[in-house]
Amino acid sequence: ETGVTQTPRHLVMGMTNKKSLKCEQHLGHNAMYWYKQSAKKPLELMFVYNFKEQTENNSVPSRFSPECPNSSHLFLHLHTLQPEDSALYLCASSQELGLAGDEQFFGPGTRLTVL
Amino acid sequence: QKEVEQNSGPLSVPEGAIASLNCTYSDRGSQSFFWYRQYSGKSPELIMFIYSNGDKEDGRFTAQLNKASQYVSLLIRDSQPSDSATYLCAVRGLGYSSASKIIFGSGTRLSIRP
Numbered sequence A: 001e002t003g004v005t006q007t008p009r010h011l012v013m014g015m016t017n018k019k020s021l022k023c024e025q026h027l028g029h030n031a032m033y034w035y036k037q038s039a040k041k042p043l044e045l046m047f048v049y050n051f052k053e054q055t056e057n058n059s060v061p062s063r064f065s066p067e068c069p070n071s072s073h074l075f076l077h078l079h080t081l082q083p084e085d086s087a088l089y090l091c092a093s094s095q096e097l098g099l100a101g102d103e104q105f106f107g108p109g110t111r112l113t114v115l
Numbered sequence B: 001q002k003e004v005e006q007n008s009g010p011l012s013v014p015e016g017a018i019a020s021l022n023c024t025y026s027d028r029g030s031q032s033f034f035w036y037r038q039y040s041g042k043s044p045e046l047i048m049f050i051y052s053n054g055d056k057e058d059g060r061f062t063a064q065l066n067k068a069s070q071y072v073s074l075l076i077r078d079s080q081p082s083d084s085a086t087y088l089c090a091v092r093g094l095g096y097s098s099a100s101k102i103i104f105g106s107g108t109r110l111s112i113r114p
Helices: none
Strands: A004-007 A010-013 A018-025 A031-037 A044-050 A053-057 A064-070 A073-079 A087-094 A110-114 B011-014 B019-025 B032-038 B045-050 B054-058 B061-066 B071-076 B085-092 B102-104 B108-113
Touching (some): A004 A087, A018 A031, A018 A087, A031 A073, A044 B102, B011 B019, B019 B032, B019 B108, B032 B061, B032 B071, B045 B071, B071 B085
Parallel strands (some): A010 A110, B011 B108
Antiparallel strands (some): A018 A073, A031 A087, A044 A053, B019 B071, B032 B045, B032 B085, B061 B071, B085 B102, B085 B108
């Protein structure tokens, strides 16, 4: 595997379900990010981790719970979601937070549908 | 409210012409500026970043930054049909504490007509 991978690629869940999204990066990076991309809305930053420490929670509802056990893996735990949470969830990684030109590499995303 | 604004388009440009994409931002403390390309159904990929005033060229792409006017642009020379995509402008602070603040524009859809 190379780059940033995400699983599953597609997920359909009910509002009472609990599911998790997984992201793995094979680039030796130290920063990882979760984004939400909804139709006709800008890409929204949700969470940022640098060296496994959360540095940003962009006012995300508690029904989204991130976990970063090490610099290569990032999870997004989902529970009691709402239909408006249906979106493309993108994971990204970068070398290290704060570096000039710190390029983010994006994974392919998980297309989430909440029924 | 920190914002990054882009014209949503679609911007239609004939093949071989120059495509000009614009982005304005509201936070004067912003230091790093990125242009991403996103094909339909795909994830964003970085084209260029710039953090000094002036122009930065990479192949057919030129990024231009004017911090006084809070304006960043992307020029694509010799436009090709494969350049048809949505172009996202992203803005972030420099340094550890502000680099977490990353804001994307809503993107400009570019269409290159043969």
